[in-house]
Amino acid sequence: MLRETHRTRRHAAFTLVELLVVIGIIAVLIAILLPALCRVRAQARNTACLSNLHQLGQVAHIYAAENKGWLPTRSNGAPWPPQVLYWTGAKDEGLNHGYDRAWNNALPGMYLIGYAYYGGYPYSHLWVAAKRPRKISDEGSIPLFGDMAEDKHINHPPSGWLYVSHARRANLAGTQASPLAPAGVHCVAIDGSARWYAYHPDPQRSEMEVCIKVPGGSDPGFFWGKPNP
DSSP states (O other), X not given: OHHHHXXXXXHHSOOHHHHHHHHHHHHHHHHHHHHHHXXXXXXXXXXXXXXXXXXXXXXXXXXXXXXXXXXXXXXXXXXXXXXXXXXXXXXXXXXXXXXXXXXXXXXXXXXXXXXXXXXXXXXXXXXXXSOOOOBTTSOTTSEEEEEOOXXXXXXXXXXXXXXXXXXXXXXXXXEEEEXXXXXXXXXXXXXXXXXXXXXXXXXXXOSEEEEXXXXXXXXXXXXXXXXXX
């Protein structure tokens, strides 16, 4: 009787081969599911980004409705980059794309949230795009807010791209600097629509274009989504 029980227990145990087979099956399942999970995560990040931009666009519309149609402006003396700043004391810090807080010593207590504001830009000599948002009645396809994307390859080759909200080969996550161009940017336009603008190195095929350029400082410059021709 004891021998039969011992023999039964021995047959119930896993052999090394069986264990290796199970581990192999689990590894295959992970390899199959992981890319799908990464895509879902990237899609969720994109959805949150578009939602944030929609809210920023609504704020600009509310401001314009109370100020004779004029979009919010920035005073002369403000930093030339079109970044949107956020205070570290605020409760919602989920907008931060991983950029360095208080990156500019002249602006203590603030950090970049990864978005740029193009309306009411005060430095005309730095604005190079053909269209420029000033009033809420301007052409509807002109972007108001968008993801940050600055190309410094010409004057600072080691820097490459800065403030890339949707970097390539990084599950579209944000990064402070990238040797690669962004996959694209999200922008919300004056008419309230928000969408994805894909980047291509060929300016004729790209849905992005330079809007702000500082020779010797930011060259080619900051990109935004192309308005309709």
